[in-house]
Amino acid sequence: MNSDRPKVLHELAGVPLFAHALASGAALQPDRTVLVAGVGAEAVTKAAHALHPDITIAIQAEQRGTAHAVAQAEPALSGFDGDAIVLYGDTPFIRPETLSMMQAARAQYDIVVLGFEAADPGRYGRLVMVDKSLDKIVEFKDANDQERAITRCNSGVICADTSLLFDLVKSVENRNASGEYYLTDIVALARARGLTATAVACDEAETLGINTRAELAAAEAVFQTRARTEALETGVTLTAPETVHFALDTVVGRDVVIEPNVIFGPGVTVETGARIHAFCYLESCHIGAGALVGPFARLRPGAELSDNVKVGNFVEIKNSTLGDGTKVNHLSYIGDASVGSATNIGAGTITCNYNGVEKHRTEIGANVFIGSDTMLVAPVTVGDNAMTASGSVITKDVPPEALALSRAEERIKPGAATRLFEMYRRAKAKRQKAT
Numbered sequence: 001m002n003s004d005r006p007k008v009l010h011e012l013a014g015v016p017l018f019a020h021a022l023a024s025g026a027a028l029q030p031d032r033t034v035l036v037a038g039v040g041a042e043a044v045t046k047a048a049h050a051l052h053p054d055i056t057i058a059i060q061a062e063q064r065g066t067a068h069a070v071a072q073a074e075p076a077l078s079g080f081d082g083d084a085i086v087l088y089g090d091t092p093f094i095r096p097e098t099l100s101m102m103q104a105a106r107a108q109y110d111i112v113v114l115g116f117e118a119a120d121p122g123r124y125g126r127l128v129m130v131d132k133s134l135d136k137i138v139e140f141k142d143a144n145d146q147e148r149a150i151t152r153c154n155s156g157v158i159c160a161d162t163s164l165l166f167d168l169v170k171s172v173e174n175r176n177a178s179g180e181y182y183l184t185d186i187v188a189l190a191r192a193r194g195l196t197a198t199a200v201a202c203d204e205a206e207t208l209g210i211n212t213r214a215e216l217a218a219a220e221a222v223f224q225t226r227a228r229t230e231a232l233e234t235g236v237t238l239t240a241p242e243t244v245h246f247a248l249d250t251v252v253g254r255d256v257v258i259e260p261n262v263i264f265g266p267g268v269t270v271e272t273g274a275r276i277h278a279f280c281y282l283e284s285c286h287i288g289a290g291a292l293v294g295p296f297a298r299l300r301p302g303a304e305l306s307d308n309v310k311v312g313n314f315v316e317i318k319n320s321t322l323g324d325g326t327k328v329n330h331l332s333y334i335g336d337a338s339v340g341s342a343t344n345i346g347a348g349t350i351t352c353n354y355n356g357v358e359k360h361r362t363e364i365g366a367n368v369f370i371g372s373d374t375m376l377v378a379p380v381t382v383g384d385n386a387m388t389a390s391g392s393v394i395t396k397d398v399p400p401e402a403l404a405l406s407r408a409e410e411r412i413k414p415g416a417a418t419r420l421f422e423m424y425r426r427a428k429a430k431r432q433k434a435t
Contacts, residue, residue, distance in 0.1 A: 001213060006040030008089035009047055010216055013223045014247030014266045016047050017210060020092030022055075023248060025085065027096030028103070032056065032080060034073040035089075038063050065180030066156065067172040074166045084162040086183065090210045092219060094157060098202045102159040105200050110164065111190050113137065114157035115199040116207050124153035125184055127199050134197040137184035141177035152199065154184060155207040164190075223248075231258075259295070267301070285317075288324075306341070320351075323366060336378065340366030346390065348373040365400065 001007050008018040018035065025033060033052070037044040038060040045057045058072040070086055077084065083106055085099055098114065105112045113134055115127045123140040126147050137154050138147045158165075168186035176182065187197050210216050227246040228238060235254035238244050243260040250264045253272035262276050265283030270276065274287050277294030284301035287293060290308040297311050302319030305311065309322045312329035320334045323341030328334055330347035336359050337351045349370050351362040360378035364370065368382055371390035382388065383400030392406040 001211075001216075006044055007210065009040065009043060010210070012092055012210070012216065012219055012248075013227070014264070015051070015249075017092055017216075018044070018048070018089035019051055020248060021087040021089055021094065022052065024094050024096050024099060025087055028085070028099055030085075031082065032077060034058050034076045036060050036069045036072050038069065065174065065178070066183035067169045067181035067185065070183055071166065071169050071181075074169075077162055077166075080162050082162060083159055084165050086156070086158045086165075088156055088209070091155070091157075091207060092210065093206045093208050093222070094155075095202070095206055098200070098206060099157075099159075101202075102157070102200050105198055106159055106161075108196070109198040110160065110195040111187060111197040112159040113187065113197065113199045114155040114159075114202055114207075115152050116155060116202055116204045118151055118153040118204055121148070121151050121153055125156075126150040127152045127154055129199065132198055134187055134199045135191060136188040139176065139178075139182060139184065152201075153207075155202070156183070158183065158186070160186075164195075253289070262294075268299075271307070300335075336360065337362040337364065337376075339364045340368065340384065342366055343368040343370070345370045346372035346374060350375055352377045 001010060003010065009016045012020060022033065034056045035048050036058045041059050048055050048057060056076045058076050060069050060072045083103065085102065087094060102112045102114060113127065118124055125137050125139045126143055127137055128135045128147060128150065129152060140148065168189050171189050172181045172185045174181050190197055208219060208222070210219055224245055227250070228241045228244060231252055232238060232241065236252050237257040239257070240260035244258050245263045247264045247266045247268065249266055251269040253270060255273045256270050257275040259276060259278040261279045263281045265281070267284035268282045270287045271289040273289050274291040274293070277292070280294040280297045282299045285299040285303035287305045288307040288309060291305050292310045293299065294311070294313065296313045298316045300316065300318035303317040304321040306322060306324045308325045310327040310329065311317060314331045315328050316333045317328070318335040320337040320339065322328065322339045323343065325341055326339050326343045328345040332345055332347065332349040333351065334345065335351050336353040338361070339345070343364055343366060349372070352375055353359050353362065362376045362378045363381040365382060365384035365386065367385045369387045371388050371392060373391045374388045375393045377393065377395045380394055380397060382394070382398040383402065385401045386398045387403045388394055388398065389403065389405040389407065392404060394404055394406060398404040
């Protein structure tokens with residue numbers, strides 16, 4: 001990847017590569033999940049815990065092959081009675097349905113390997129089949145001409161009884177062209193013990209691995225195409241599908257309209273009938289039914305929009321809740337705030353939530369009218385049915401039904417503008433003459 005970052009931390013659909021494998025596995029509702037971290041283990045661990053606080057991390061201090069990597073997970077699975085499925089952090093498109101198919105095959109075979117028919121087998125490992133039984137897996141470097149002619153290839157994904165998996169891994173040797181411990185060798189070891197193995201086939205597209213920036217970009221294109229197609233098929237209107245970018249976990253309800261150039265970061269849910277106007281960026285937020293957002297709006301983490309809320313152009317919402325029917329139409333920042341229902345937030349309003357040391361909250365009630373260019377200096381509360389006058393700086397709580405007015409007195413000085421301009425021009429001319 002020509003990068004200082006571990007490969008699996010490069011993002012696809014708004015999340016690290018490894019998160020895709022975790023999501024596929026999570027669909028099977030596993031009892032335990034173990035992430036083996038090798039290169040950049042500290043950074044990978046931090047990212048994994050941010051997404052899945054309870055995940056178990058196993059460290060592979062030395063990178064000595066895939067069998068060696070799997071062996072690092074054994075202590076975390078001590079005493080576990082059940083099947084294990086081995087997935088790869090740089091292979092993001094394995095479907096949960098494929099993993100379920102592998103699980104089903106385990107009823108008849110001791111080991112199940114995921115394979116695919118390769119259009120160009122290249123340097124993939126080959127699956128040597130005898131009828132429906134898998135005899136062995138041969139890595140390209142170690143394959144003879146006859147084996148290299150095989151087009152059924154190995155994805156690396158394996159399903160087996162957990163205790164059997166670790167027992168076989170202990171017997172793997174590194175007498176091969178790379179000097180590594182190959183997980184694929186467990187098939188031949190199992191067959192030598194009289195155990196059974198088979199290969200389940202999936203579409204080659206599922207096995208796409210990421211090794212370069214170009215492959216990452218291609219994978220992003222594949223993901224977005226699939227996500228857009230799924231959205232259209234489930235009743236979402238995309239007026240310019242090729243310009244909308246989804247995240248791995250984006251959830252969009254029926255009859256939602258998404259206009260051009262909308263970007264979804266992780267953690268976004270949009271309820272039925274909402275409309276997202278053009279050029280919006282949304283992340284870790286919830287948009288209620290019938291809400292209108294944008295254009296050019298930004299919803300940051302913790303933004304909770306109830307039903308029929310309107311968030312207009314160049315508005316930013318962060319860590320705030322907006323009640324039913326509330327409007328924030330123009331050029332406003334609402335951060336660390338709670339806003340009741342049917343409230344109108346005037347243009348240019350800012351909740352001043354940060355004093356340079358700590359964040360504070362603003363509480364705004366229902367049916368409130370916040371005048372344009374109001375600065376609400378938190379912590380502060382505005383009661384139900386209250387009003388703030390335009391251009392006010394609110395530093396004290398406003399009782400329900402009250403009007404808060406905080407402006408300096410306007411003073412008119414006839415002719416002062418002309419005199420000031422003349423003074424400014426003389427000063428400018430003096431500076432220019434000096435230079």
